[in-house]
Amino acid sequence: MKKLRNSMLYLLAFLVVVTLGACSHEEEGHAESEPTTTYTCPMHPQIVQNEPGTCPICFMDLVPVSQSGENEGELMLSDSQIALGNIAVKRVKYGDVGGNTILTGQLVLDETQTDIVSSRATGRVERLYIKETGQSISKGQPLYELYSEELLTLQREYLLALRQNQELGKENPRFASFLGAAREKLLLYGLTQAQVRKLASTGDVDARVTFLSPVSGVVTEVAAAEGQYVAEGGALYRLAKLGSVWVEAELYPQEIAGVRVGDTVRVTVQGASEGAVPAEITFLSPELRAGSQVVVLRAEISNTDDKYLPGMQANVTLPGASEAPLITVPTDAVIRDESGSHVWVQTGKGTFRARMVQLGEASADQVAVVSGLQENDKVVISGAYLLYSEYVLKKGGDPMAGHNH
Numbered sequence: 001m002k003k004l005r006n007s008m009l010y011l012l013a014f015l016v017v018v019t020l021g022a023c024s025h026e027e028e029g030h031a032e033s034e035p036t037t038t039y040t041c042p043m044h045p046q047i048v049q050n051e052p053g054t055c056p057i058c059f060m061d062l063v064p065v066s067q068s069g070e071n072e073g074e075l076m077l078s079d080s081q082i083a084l085g086n087i088a089v090k091r092v093k094y095g096d097v098g099g100n101t102i103l104t105g106q107l108v109l110d111e112t113q114t115d116i117v118s119s120r121a122t123g124r125v126e127r128l129y130i131k132e133t134g135q136s137i138s139k140g141q142p143l144y145e146l147y148s149e150e151l152l153t154l155q156r157e158y159l160l161a162l163r164q165n166q167e168l169g170k171e172n173p174r175f176a177s178f179l180g181a182a183r184e185k186l187l188l189y190g191l192t193q194a195q196v197r198k199l200a201s202t203g204d205v206d207a208r209v210t211f212l213s214p215v216s217g218v219v220t221e222v223a224a225a226e227g228q229y230v231a232e233g234g235a236l237y238r239l240a241k242l243g244s245v246w247v248e249a250e251l252y253p254q255e256i257a258g259v260r261v262g263d264t265v266r267v268t269v270q271g272a273s274e275g276a277v278p279a280e281i282t283f284l285s286p287e288l289r290a291g292s293q294v295v296v297l298r299a300e301i302s303n304t305d306d307k308y309l310p311g312m313q314a315n316v317t318l319p320g321a322s323e324a325p326l327i328t329v330p331t332d333a334v335i336r337d338e339s340g341s342h343v344w345v346q347t348g349k350g351t352f353r354a355r356m357v358q359l360g361e362a363s364a365d366q367v368a369v370v371s372g373l374q375e376n377d378k379v380v381i382s383g384a385y386l387l388y389s390e391y392v393l394k395k396g397g398d399p400m401a402g403h404n405h
Helices: 002-033 079-084 149-168 174-188 193-202 253-258 384-395
Strands: 037-040 063-066 074-076 088-091 093-095 102-109 114-118 123-128 142-147 208-212 217-222 235-240 244-251 264-269 277-284 295-302 313-317 326-330 335-337 340-348 351-362 366-371 378-382
Touching (some): 102 295, 123 149, 142 235, 149 174, 149 193, 174 193, 244 253, 264 295
Parallel strands (some): 093 326
Antiparallel strands (some): 037 063, 074 351, 088 378, 102 244, 102 313, 114 235, 142 208, 217 235, 264 313, 277 295, 326 366, 335 340, 340 378, 351 366
């Protein structure tokens, strides 16, 4: 009987120990499954504490934030939250951002195709046949009429030499050389062969001489007026050929490294019916423009149809600096902070995860991603900053915390 009582006591003690152990393990399991709660300020998400309190900045009560139930760096949103936040995703592809550097330029005259028409003698401008700029003229077209006593004297000398040669040239050949010198002098002063022949046939001298255009072109400047006295060599007209024009744009010094003389750029002329046309860079200024911190770039455009006019505005697209294509994303898709650069990638329905990326060259609206993304990854291109703020507000921390930077 005594042995039976002792056995019962041992069994009861064993059951008590087992029961207490099971309860202890159950309590530990519950403790491990309980979410870790932190507290943050709704107005200042960077304030995170492990216990309730007030914000040291605005003194608002801290609110609890749960960090359980999701993977590190992930955020889950409902369909209504995605719609309200204007969250949009796009599969990323390989592309090129180098050709998106656009400069503002202007068409100017090709100075190598410019001619100056100057007075061939001292005199008074009796008549200007062309008085307006922008007019096209042809070679041999009358330009101006000049009254010149000097030219009148030369005409008389030529007629005298002509008569002497006719009367005495057979007996003395030197009169033929006198006639040739007088004739050559008239040609050097701007008279044409036809005008000299007419003078020889008619024998009429005139102090008013009409001068013809030596070249074809467009009048870009009228530098004289009727009744004005001009000296020999004084500028009267400026003519330009528009078979080619220049486009000039301004570069900052840090942008010069991407271009070289001989590179091809794309030029879009505002107001022109056609789109971008190729142009070759012919000049890069070796010094900064006076009073500024810019360098002048000049490219040449073919203008055989005279469709481009000097003064028209143009956009110049520089060639890309990158030869190999890289994955590109919109600039607004990248979040930059003290931890580095990251984008938000959709990993499932309504689920987004922050991913660290290394950036390459960038333009106004695109940036190349050197590493961190693969082709066809779904990247958030609109609302990335809202996701970042939502993560900080819900989780109370940096989505890139713990990543290798």
